[in-house]
Amino acid sequence: MSRPAHRVAPAVRRCPGGFVAVLLAALLSPAAPLIVRAQAPGATAAEAGSPAAQASAAPGAPPAPAARAAVTAEPSTKIGVLVFGDYYYFASDHAAAFDGQHGFWFRRLYLTVDHAFGATLSARFRLEANSNGKMTAPATSITPYVKDAYVRWQFSGTHQVILGIQPTATVEFVETFSGLRYVEKVAVGLYRLDSSRDFGLGFSGPIDAGHRLHYVAQYGNDSGITSEIDRYKSVRAAVRYETNPGLVAQVAGGYQARAGRGSRSIIDAFVGYHNPAARAGVEYVRNIRRPAAGTADTAVDIDIFSGFGVWNVKPDKVSIFARVDHSTANPDADGIDYLPIDRGSPFTMGLAGIEYFLLPSVRVSPNVEFVRYGPPKAGGSVTPKHDLVMRLSFYWSW
Amino acid sequence: MSDCLCPGRSTYAGLIVAALMTLTITSLSAQEKPAPGGGATPPAAKPAPAAPAAPSFKISGLIFGDYYYFAGSNATSFDGQHGFWFRRIYLTYDQTLGSKFSTRFRLEANSNGKMTAPATSIAPFVKDASLKWVYSGQHQVTVGIQPTTTFDFVEAVWGLRHVEKTPVDLYRIDSARDFGVSVAGPITADNTLQYTAQFGNDSSINSEIDRYKSFRAALRYVTNPGLVAEGVFACQSRALAATRTIAQVFVGYQGPQGRAGVQYVHNSRQPASNTTNATVNVSVVSAFGMWFARPNKLTVFGRVDHSSANPDVNGIDYLPLYQKAPFTLGIAGVEYSIIPSVRVSPNVEFVRYGTPAAGAAAPKNDTVMRLTFYWSW
Numbered sequence: 001m002s003r004p005a006h007r008v009a010p011a012v013r014r015c016p017g018g019f020v021a022v023l024l025a026a027l028l029s030p031a032a033p034l035i036v037r038a039q040a041p042g043a044t045a046a047e048a049g050s051p052a053a054q055a056s057a058a059p060g061a062p063p064a065p066a067a068r069a070a071v072t073a074e075p076s077t078k079i080g081v082l083v084f085g086d087y088y089y090f091a092s093d094h095a096a097a098f099d100g101q102h103g104f105w106f107r108r109l110y111l112t113v114d115h116a117f118g119a120t121l122s123a124r125f126r127l128e129a130n131s132n133g134k135m136t137a138p139a140t141s142i143t144p145y146v147k148d149a150y151v152r153w154q155f156s157g158t159h160q161v162i163l164g165i166q167p168t169a170t171v172e173f174v175e176t177f178s179g180l181r182y183v184e185k186v187a188v189g190l191y192r193l194d195s196s197r198d199f200g201l202g203f204s205g206p207i208d209a210g211h212r213l214h215y216v217a218q219y220g221n222d223s224g225i226t227s228e229i230d231r232y233k234s235v236r237a238a239v240r241y242e243t244n245p246g247l248v249a250q251v252a253g254g255y256q257a258r259a260g261r262g263s264r265s266i267i268d269a270f271v272g273y274h275n276p277a278a279r280a281g282v283e284y285v286r287n288i289r290r291p292a293a294g295t296a297d298t299a300v301d302i303d304i305f306s307g308f309g310v311w312n313v314k315p316d317k318v319s320i321f322a323r324v325d326h327s328t329a330n331p332d333a334d335g336i337d338y339l340p341i342d343r344g345s346p347f348t349m350g351l352a353g354i355e356y357f358l359l360p361s362v363r364v365s366p367n368v369e370f371v372r373y374g375p376p377k378a379g380g381s382v383t384p385k386h387d388l389v390m391r392l393s394f395y396w397s398w
Numbered sequence: 399m400s401d402c403l404c405p406g407r408s409t410y411a412g413l414i415v416a417a418l419m420t421l422t423i424t425s426l427s428a429q430e431k432p433a434p435g436g437g438a439t440p441p442a443a444k445p446a447p448a449a450p451a452a453p454s455f456k457i458s459g460l461i462f463g464d465y466y467y468f469a470g471s472n473a474t475s476f477d478g479q480h481g482f483w484f485r486r487i488y489l490t491y492d493q494t495l496g497s498k499f500s501t502r503f504r505l506e507a508n509s510n511g512k513m514t515a516p517a518t519s520i521a522p523f524v525k526d527a528s529l530k531w532v533y534s535g536q537h538q539v540t541v542g543i544q545p546t547t548t549f550d551f552v553e554a555v556w557g558l559r560h561v562e563k564t565p566v567d568l569y570r571i572d573s574a575r576d577f578g579v580s581v582a583g584p585i586t587a588d589n590t591l592q593y594t595a596q597f598g599n600d601s602s603i604n605s606e607i608d609r610y611k612s613f614r615a616a617l618r619y620v621t622n623p624g625l626v627a628e629g630v631f632a633c634q635s636r637a638l639a640a641t642r643t644i645a646q647v648f649v650g651y652q653g654p655q656g657r658a659g660v661q662y663v664h665n666s667r668q669p670a671s672n673t674t675n676a677t678v679n680v681s682v683v684s685a686f687g688m689w690f691a692r693p694n695k696l697t698v699f700g701r702v703d704h705s706s707a708n709p710d711v712n713g714i715d716y717l718p719l720y721q722k723a724p725f726t727l728g729i730a731g732v733e734y735s736i737i738p739s740v741r742v743s744p745n746v747e748f749v750r751y752g753t754p755a756a757g758a759a760a761p762k763n764d765t766v767m768r769l770t771f772y773w774s775w
Contacts, residue, residue, distance in 0.1 A: 075775065077457060077775065079457065113457060113459060113489065115459065115775040117737060117739065117740060117773075117775065118737070121736065121737060121740055123459065123461070123773055123775060125459050125461070125487065125489060127489075127522065143521060144521065144522055145507075145519035145520055145521045145522070146484075146487060146507050146519070146520040146521075146522070149461055149484060149487055149520075151461075151740060151771070151773045153736065153740075163771060164461070164463075164484075165484075165520075199481075199482040199483075199484075199509075200482060201465075201482075220482070221481045221482050223481075223517055225519050225520065226510075226517035226518055226519050226520070227483065227509040227510030227517050227518060227520060228481040228482060228483055228509065228510075228517070229510065229513050229514060229515055229517050230479070230481075231478060231479050231480055231481065233481065
């Protein structure tokens, strides 16, 4: 069964001055293997160590432990595609534009080209396209953009450096472990605490000889998949423990500098367990947003607890999954594509469904997402209408 | 109607037909550029090997960009900025259709090079879409969106496009692409003398929205190793007789230890007939050299351009220049190849301005330090 790749996730971020030191520290840290991934879509997550596990790797399977990806000595190129979306019905929604809506949409289309230059160098180029997730006019064509564009160099043992637009340390590992990206994003990505991509330089590799402990350190534009237009940068880092089957744990962090000495920082702690029959995990995230100096804006702190479980009733055929997140009010939540959430109230998001595999790489999943709001923050007067969306999600890749 | 000083429609057709009937080709491959980089694949005098008879395809990629730091810039939005950007991303599909035909489809994407909001995603667009027919001997005709004759060859000899564009391209004198038809081939039996003639929309990679077209032609002498030389003329018609012409002469030398070249470009821009604006003449002199200190491993390069004031240079992506003063641009750097197709290059670009036009403010000089990266497959 294919497992989503995971990669060595990292995560410590800070701002410029300390960036170089962090990167150098990563570079000089104990040698250990790193996961090279030349991956092709559909390839196992284990190929990984490499970013973008999520994509090609088939969802639904837990990540393999820091397995060393097989690397080829001869140049090779692979092309892969991944598609998922839904038929959705918003039985109820606090946002008038979504309330009562139903239809088809693609939440993700990937076209990926992976090239291995040899045993230690590889590159990925990936285009992504999505249906409009805001339910607003004008209706536009589904236009591609660059999602990944990086080169990976295994410079010493299995330690590697990645340059270009690549997955971020704060999102990638947890997303790979959950294995159901096509059903929903993980908390940090869904609630817009950090981007799933950044253009930068990342180091990763094992810390111990048994490859159970891994590090990742990244320095980047902090511009997601968009072009850079300022001088403010980000640092992310992570340390991860991993066994398979068995326990996994990760602590990740990020620091994003903003204009006027404003900043955002993220701390994420995740613990999970997986075996061939099931996987489960719990996560706590704290996002601290400091406003620019000289403004009347106030600091915003967001706390999120998330827990999920997946039971492989018939491995590679049927699985049952559920997840519950609880978050304090999040001023960015109303901008979430495909599932806008009220920005002024704490909320609990629940998700449950069944996944059926026509083939390991062709799946359908009837599922339901609901959001229940708590009392709004000071200044708010009315608790928003709850959200309920029923979906038939579909996924295929090759 | 005479709102254009370029040759008329019938003249264009005549030129193309004449070229088609008279010459013999070298597939000077308007499209196949040598791999950039020190020493890799300088332009060859001999035509490319004949295409295989059986249909085949190839998918390839090319990416380059920088970590940049603008230590000084005349443009306030760039001054002091630093970060990563991609100046080019290519995804190319090449298909041969038997021994006589081949086709190319290429998408390009780039980071925003203006440093202005809103920050947008890096969206691809069609850069090449062409069909090539080798119709007689080595003579070929190419139709579609294709490289322009004006600087395709010079860029190939320069070989460091990932470090910087060549002058005609960089200073926005002509576009790198046009949608049109071209004929190319050898004039002499040993293929050292070659011709190219091209007729196009003059709309670059954009859709055409007017009746004004362009004509470009080049005559080239190529030996390798040895001397290369090229003369180019281009005429771009515009509404209200605002015609633009380009004349360019390039001479270079390429050998196993290095390459060097000098170039002179004159660009004349007629004003629209309903204005009192004066004709704008832009003259550029450029010279470059590179030494393959360790072939396919380490290259040292330098280049100096001098240009008169150019009203379009403030719109250059990734390196906006001041448009009201003459300037001298210098580039120097070292390129290291991890493998021939994966390279890094620390380099510096600096621009020093001369006396600005009457009434214009003296600009701050520009200095940008970059760690340029390049990979392709």
